[in-house]
Amino acid sequence: MVTIADVAARAGVSTSTVSYALSGKRRISGPTRERVMRAVADLGYHPHAGARSLASNRSNVIAVMVPLRPGMYVPVIMEILMAMTTAARTYGEDILLLTGDEGTDGVRRVAASGLADAAVLMDVELHDERIPILRELAMPAVAVGLPAEPGELACIDLDFEAAGALCADHLADLGHDDVALIGVSHSVYRRYIGFAARTLSGFLSRARERGLRATHRPCDGTFDSVVATLARILDERPRTSGFAVQNEEAAGPLTNLLRHCERDVSVVAICPDQVALGCSPPLSSVPIPADEMGRGAIRLAMAQLSGHPTTGATLIPPRLVVRNSSGGRAPRRS
Template sequence: MVTLAEVARHAGVSASTVSYVLSGKRSISAATRERVENSVRQLGYHPNAGARALASSKSNIIALMVPLRTDMYVPVMMEIAMAVATAARTHGYDILLLTGEEGAQAVRRIEGSALADAMILMDVELDDERLPLLRTASRPAVLIGLPADTTGLNCVDLDFAAAGALCAQHLADLGHREVAVIGEAAAVYERRTGFAERTLTGLRERSNELGLRLLHRPCEGSYASVSATLSRIFDERPGTSAFVVQNEAATDPLLALLRQSGRAVPEDVSVVAVCPDQVAAHASVPLTSVAVPAQEMGRRAVEQVIAKIEGRGSDEEVVLLAPELTVRESAAQAPAGV
């Protein structure tokens, strides 16, 4: 391994000069800089990460905590994680992948070992066990998601309440009066993952304002579950003319089952989903949907956390991305005379 000292010798300068060339923290004459840069290139020098971290107490690593469970939202999680990794690299940071499994334990471990300069947490529950630790931690953290109490926390998330409202609004505008919500799996609500509840709140409030009748049912992504949920919904509310799908895994089964039961989408029944654009676009009927902007969420989280690392940026900052509804083919004017 090539060391700083070797580069220095090769360039005929002192080690500190090389260091300053690399970091740019002191002014260096153009001639010297060039000589050093040449040596770096010729010798193929890479600074030793451990030594650098030790000397500067900065690892240039951001820890990312990804939920382990694969029962929900896998593509979104993956997309966010990859966006985070990509964005971090453009700022010179690497990503340390932590599984949600380790929980608060991992927060302590990272904090204590100075392995990472900051953390980004996904899959935040409303009353997450990791929050107290983060509030008192000496290292910055950013949540992707929104807990119940955001004091002293930095968060990035889609404004799911607004997303819900947007869905209600769109369906109301199309003349629908009875709307059913295919929710997330019951487990998601029990875990009190914020986005599910917030979407629902947004849906409910806007529905009240607009005089929509709303029926919400939790639902797994399997055919059996969607099928059962669907029967119950039509039993209770035969006049249902539109669906809002919260659980992206349920979209395909829903469309298939509606078709099987002789209901055409969007002629007889409209469907609006909250899901990544890719899922919406590739469904059997391209879905009118509110996108979950995974890429942007990841990017914003990185930018926010780096701002904090560098001493810019306030503590406590909640970024709620404005939802956008894309009209595709699954939602249309309500059938007349219902």
């Protein structure tokens, strides 16, 4: 059986350094940690969970709280979770996935049970009731999302407000005067989920700055819902020619419907690359950095567990990938 001494010998470090690299109890330099983790992978070393927990007074588990509610696009959630799981293993940590909608009771249960050393919150609302409980319990925690007032809470997210603004700028630069944002479902807006509210704010604010006539309509993502939403927009604002969409399930049907439009239109989406590339034509898009968000959340959690508190928001700047759905230029009206 492979022992910690075998790992230390392969990495050229002491056994205590291997222990610190796996437990996160002390700061280890990046190159040293990388050598240790490479040795662990090469040798197939698996620390004994019970002994490790007793020695460190830690469970070596990070709880990820992601209540699966209507309106969530599960493939993006799964991509973030996979990135977290992979990153956690490099620190010798396991992920405990909690998908029930338990709210504050769930936070208190996890903290009281000792099941996990830290918590990662997903599906973060602007006024998320779980956050004050985490502050009260002083439990190490990270939010994948941005509440209205993060305070001392460490957060990581795409800068969705900037993403909304970037979409408005792109449509304005193409010459579109009348633009629309087709958003996520009504239920997501009603719960004041941060990513949706911030995108809407950024899009409408930038549209006003650029002198655009802008509207916004939620959409459930079904084909019938997309048809009804588009019909309503064009009925209320017949000259709308620039569309931004923040709804992965609506992107394909919307693109197909607009292909039959008798005038030049442009579409830009905030979505994963696989969604944008799966549409015809491929959508110009602001990609969702799911892998970066997941790995970043674990990095922030481990920094706290290593005695290096992290606070404030880490916002990932959005980037625009221009594809065929917005290649043309609309005639600007006087």
